[in-house]
Amino acid sequence: MNDPSDTRNGSGSGASMLAAIGNTPMVELRNLDTGPCRLFAKLEQFNPGGSIKDRIALGMVEAAERDGRLEPGGTIVEATSGNTGIGLALVAALKGYRMILIIPDKMSQEKIQQCRALGAEVIVTRTDVPPGHPLQYQTMAADIEARTPGALYIRQHYNPDNPAVHEATTGPEIRQQMDEDIDAIVGGIGTAGTMTGLGRYFRRVAPGVKMILADPVGSLLAPYVQTGELTEPGAWVVEGIGEDELPPVGDMSLIDEAIIVNDRDSLLTARDLLKAEGIMGGSSTGTIIAAALQWCRRQTEARRVVAIVPDGGDKYLSKMYDDHWMADQGFVERKTYGDLRDLIARRHDEHEDVTVPPDATLAIALGKMRLFNISQLPVLEDDRIIGLIDETDLLQRVLANAGKRNAFGEPVSAAMTTRLETLPPEASLADVRAAFDKGFVALIRDGNRYWGLVTRTDLLNWLRRNRPAA
Numbered sequence: 006m007n008d009p010s011d012t013r014n015g016s017g018s019g020a021s022m023l024a025a026i027g028n029t030p031m032v033e034l035r036n037l038d039t040g041p042c043r044l045f046a047k048l049e050q051f052n053p054g055g056s057i058k059d060r061i062a063l064g065m066v067e068a069a070e071r072d073g074r075l076e077p078g079g080t081i082v083e084a085t086s087g088n089t090g091i092g093l094a095l096v097a098a099l100k101g102y103r104m105i106l107i108i109p110d111k112m113s114q115e116k117i118q119q120c121r122a123l124g125a126e127v128i129v130t131r132t133d134v135p136p137g138h139p140l141q142y143q144t145m146a147a148d149i150e151a152r153t154p155g156a157l158y159i160r161q162h163y164n165p166d167n168p169a170v171h172e173a174t175t176g177p178e179i180r181q182q183m184d185e186d187i188d189a190i191v192g193g194i195g196t197a198g199t200m201t202g203l204g205r206y207f208r209r210v211a212p213g214v215k216m217i218l219a220d221p222v223g224s225l226l227a228p229y230v231q232t233g234e235l236t237e238p239g240a241w242v243v244e245g246i247g248e249d250e251l252p253p254v255g256d257m258s259l260i261d262e263a264i265i266v267n268d269r270d271s272l273l274t275a276r277d278l279l280k281a282e283g284i285m286g287g288s289s290t291g292t293i294i295a296a297a298l299q300w301c302r303r304q305t306e307a308r309r310v311v312a313i314v315p316d317g318g319d320k321y322l323s324k325m326y327d328d329h330w331m332a333d334q335g336f337v338e339r340k341t342y343g344d345l346r347d348l349i350a351r352r353h354d355e356h357e358d359v360t361v362p363p364d365a366t367l368a369i370a371l372g373k374m375r376l377f378n379i380s381q382l383p384v385l386e387d388d389r390i391i392g393l394i395d396e397t398d399l400l401q402r403v404l405a406n407a408g409k410r411n412a413f414g415e416p417v418s419a420a421m422t423t424r425l426e427t428l429p430p431e432a433s434l435a436d437v438r439a440a441f442d443k444g445f446v447a448l449i450r451d452g453n454r455y456w457g458l459v460t461r462t463d464l465l466n467w468l469r470r471n472r473p474a475a
């Protein structure tokens with residue numbers, strides 16, 4: 006590790022960004038209740054691609070270089086919907102390989118953009134086709150590998166270099182950072198690379214270390230550890246961990262204990278972790294910390310425990326770190342009224358300002374419409390609704406002033422409609438539909454009091470939350 010010719014080492018000059026992979030910080034949780042134990046977090050979001058997967062990306066590529074499966078100028082292919090794609094795109098960019106990623110179409114636009122920005126060719130394919138179908142993402146990756154000279158399909162789920170990297174780097178780092186005094190490690194399993202590699206390392210150097218699996222409700226992994234039986238998998242929101250089949254490259258016999266965490270507890274724990282400790286992890290971090298806290302509080306003796314934080318929270322800002330998303334998904338409670346006010350995603354009484362004042366400029370109004378992805382804005386003066394401005398009003402006014410220097414500088418009051426169609430909170434869903442059919446959103450007003458607007462998306466989310474039990 007301290008070979009000065011190794012440019013990955015990071016000391017001195019000449020180190021590339023690849024040198025920043027690994028050697029991530031370890032911090033102790035100081036504020037959350039850890040019972041009699043001390044709980045430490047290994048912060049893998051400090052890797053340059055933002056996740057623990059940078060380690061395996063580098064390790065799998067360098068192993069393939071060593072044994073000649075990958076040659077200079079070659080092409081790396083992987084089928085992935087997650088962090089491994091970003092890690093591989095980073096390594097390929099720095100080492101000069103062509104990178105082709107096949108990604109199912111449920112993946113977030115941000116991740117696709119990050120991979121493309123790193124220079125990867127991203128092929129988006131269908132999520133809803135069975136294994137073996139020519140458009141299924143793993144089938145496509147194998148096909149591209151077969152058709153492309155010099156191509157290597159990485160296959161992280163089957164690749165023994167995936168756990169090997171954690172055995173060689175993550176394990177020794179943890180042991181050293183814990184001063185060789187460690188009782189348990191808590192982590193999640195996707196490919197099982199992390200937990201298998203760490204399990205193998207600690208079985209070898211410190212066999213007393215307990216390996217604890219944190220698993221989302223619906224995954225078949227924790228039930229398998231607990232009973233040895235394969236159960237029917239369900240669905241879960243947490244990303245990157247939990248599986249609906251046993252991981253081919255994993256060794257589940259290394260797991261001593263499994264703790265199941267539901268989505269709500271996972272997401273709320275991730276949010277608590279940020280507030281209490283300043284650690285902004287992803288959704289799997291929530292599952293892992295929730296399980297670690299449970300395990301710690303259950304102990305009767307002081308133990309030293311390490312929890313893995315696999316990635317950071319920036320990819321989840323518009324999901325679990327967004328209060329509206331949490332409410333839409335039903336993960337946090339909010340005040341309910343039993344009428345149309347419950348459908349409003351951004352309620353005016355909750356200090357959400359999806360409105361404009363009459364003296365705001367048309368540029369400000371357009372910016373707000375874009376920001377909140379809506380086509381019309383209520384105009385409020387002293388908390389009273391006095392008008393409405395929609396895209397048509399904006400466009401007409403701007404076109405009418407097209408010759409002038411600052412057509413967008415006019416006030417909203419010059420373009421708004423004052424003839425308002427609003428609905429009282431007790432109106433029916435049919436009234437809401439009628440507003441939509443006319444091309445409007447539904448504005449909810451109770452006398453002079455403005456409550457907020459209901460969009461098509463709000464209605465869809467409400468219908469899904471309140472669907473009758475099947």
Ligand code: PMP
Nearest residue numbers: 194195196197198199245289315
């Ligand atoms: N958390 C996140 C966010 C991940 O992307 C992954 C990898 N799928 C994991 C945890 C689990 O890691 P592993 O594949 O090593 O089991």
